[in-house]
Amino acid sequence: MNFVAIKMLMGDRAKYLGIVTGLTFASLLITQQAAIFVGVMQRTYGLITDIGQPDIWVMDPRVQYVDDPKPVNTTELYRVRGIPGVEWAVPMFRNMIRARLRTGAFQQCLVVGIDDATLVGGPAQMTEGRLADLRRNEGVIINVAGATTRLATPGPDGKSVPLRVGDSLEINDHRAIVVGLCETTRTFQSQPVVYTTFSRAMSFAPFERKLMNYVLVKAQPGVDQLELCRRIREHTDLSAYTRDEFKWISMVYYLKYTGIPLNFGIAVVLGFIVGAAIAGQTFHNFTQDNLRYFGALKAMGATTGMLLRMILLQSLTVGAIGYGLGVGAASVIGALAKDTELSFFMPWQLLLISAGTVLLICMFAATISMVKVIRLEPAIVFKS
Amino acid sequence: MGNNGNIAIRCQGVTKTYGSGDAAVRALRGIDLEVQAGELMMLVGPSGCGKTTLISVIAGILDHDGGDCHVFDNDFTAMGARERVQYRGKNIGFVFQAFNLLPPLTAAENVAVPLLVNGVKRRAALDRARECLDRVGLKGREHSLPAQLSGGQQQRVAIARALVHEPKLIVCDEPTSALDHSTGHKVMELLRDVAVGRDRALVIVTHDARIFEFADRIAKMDDGHIEKVVDSHAEL
Ligand SMILES: Nc1ncnc2c1ncn2[C@@H]1O[C@H](COP(=O)(O)OP(=O)(O)OP(=O)(O)O)[C@@H](O)[C@H]1O
Ligand SMILES: [Mg+2]
16 A cells, blocks of 8 residues: 555646655755854864863863863963873963954954963964964964954955964054964854963963963873873862863853854754644645545555554655755755855764654654644545 | 245344434334345335445445344454455445446546455456446446546446446445436346346345336335335335
8 A cells, every 4th residue: 555655646746746845855954053053163163172182171170161262370381290190291371362454443352372382282274374483573373264354454445354374463453463274163252262382372361361371181092081080179178170171161051151042942952843843734735635545545454553554654755755855955044154164064963863853753644644634534425 | 035045135133223312313123135146136115214234334435233134144343444344345345326437537547446455456456447448338448537428328437447347236326317318217227137147146226116127026114114125116
């Protein structure tokens, strides 16, 4: 009876397209919104994952997420270095500092000061210049996104001129020269990122902030990282997290204390409701229109179970097609968004979840129709 | 008559009331009727007298409230829901006034439905469906959709569908009333020629007097009763 079910489904072109459209729309909305949400969440810890070498981040216990730096005393760095199991430990400065552009306009920048000697914590991907150029006098490396947008200045013809290697700018009244450009994961707040050496960052920083914010630690080979974190906490007054822990802590902070999840959640729920409503309604109409045929099948000996399997097959078919089209469309949007401000990340877990959601919609639509068919009196077949 | 082995349908005091209270309609008020195997029985009577209700009960798609109704010695009310559906699927063929062919299925596929319902594999079912279409004179139209066939042709497909699984009982409700006279006549000829069989009973509801001649016997109903059963329409 399977082919009968499929033929019935596709026989009514208009309704079939209606149901598929509803499900496509729902899958698209759900997948795309969720992918943007995941992308946004990824940005909350981009600066952690951008830095590959350290295993452990050590910081003031009051730190709630990566963009919430608190000062750490220099003596703590030496204490950490003395803890057994630590291969090395370097300071990192991360703070917002005001920069003044050529035009005189001000712009808040995220200044990242990395260890002078090792340059650990620098950008992973240079697009111009070399990381070592930071050792040059007054040298800074700027992220491309910052250089081309917020740090760009209007040229003589009114067009915006990006900040280039060799240009200078003032950071908190200290002169800085761009020696390189780099790619970073976009930060959550999209401020320009300015990399420089730790000691130069100290000179940029206003008086009350002239302290490191993080100690980046590499564990010795074979040392258990969680155990090392525990030891660091014991020997200092600081918090210590593995990279993954810190990622989670940062993300959870945004989940908990911003309206972001709620906003996306609403969009996803709306997609779900709209999709369920359209698909449910059209599928119900479709079943309603075919009720006399279901009745005829029932009279001719089709068991209720058989009819329910037919409806299930019909709903799963439209579900699979709608899901495919919706996720396809979402992927296209994702591909188009690749080089823009829009965050978009579609891991397989997300696809699984949206598939489950679409399945739920289909089950919902099918259930309404199934109830109709279960209640159906075969005697209606003799009604003209 | 009287030979139990030949009796296809035996109804005794069958009653059926739709609804309850003030809205109750007593559609069947004590039906006594016997139909022999091998017989073509027509049910006639004025509109609303309960003809459709009676064949629905006989075909096991509607429960009666009182009395006894046995079809080949089986009592539907004593069967479970599933057993009853399967009994229908194996033993009963239906022809409807409105044809009720599934629009997206070809003629052959429509005819194959009772076999598919009984678990016959698709290919085998379609083969038998094509043979059956041949018997009703529709060779060459196997792939036509119902919408591409005339009313008479659609009813022939429906007859093929009612026959394909060799049921013991075929019930038809107004099989000719959607057709013009000469087409209806041909459909009845076909039904008599291909559907009547030694072990099979046919019950045809109609108020089309022009087809009475095809009946072996005619049961005249009025207001929920069988008024009389006659051997020829001349006696009506
Ligand atoms: N589902 C139902 N609910 C309530 N009353 C019904 C129902 N079906 C039929 N009836 C009533 O039962 C009576 C018998 O109906 P039935 O359809 O059996 O008559 P019929 O002889 O087939 O009439 P027709 O020749 O018009 O088809 C009628 O009064 C009808 O209105
Ligand atoms: Mg009727």
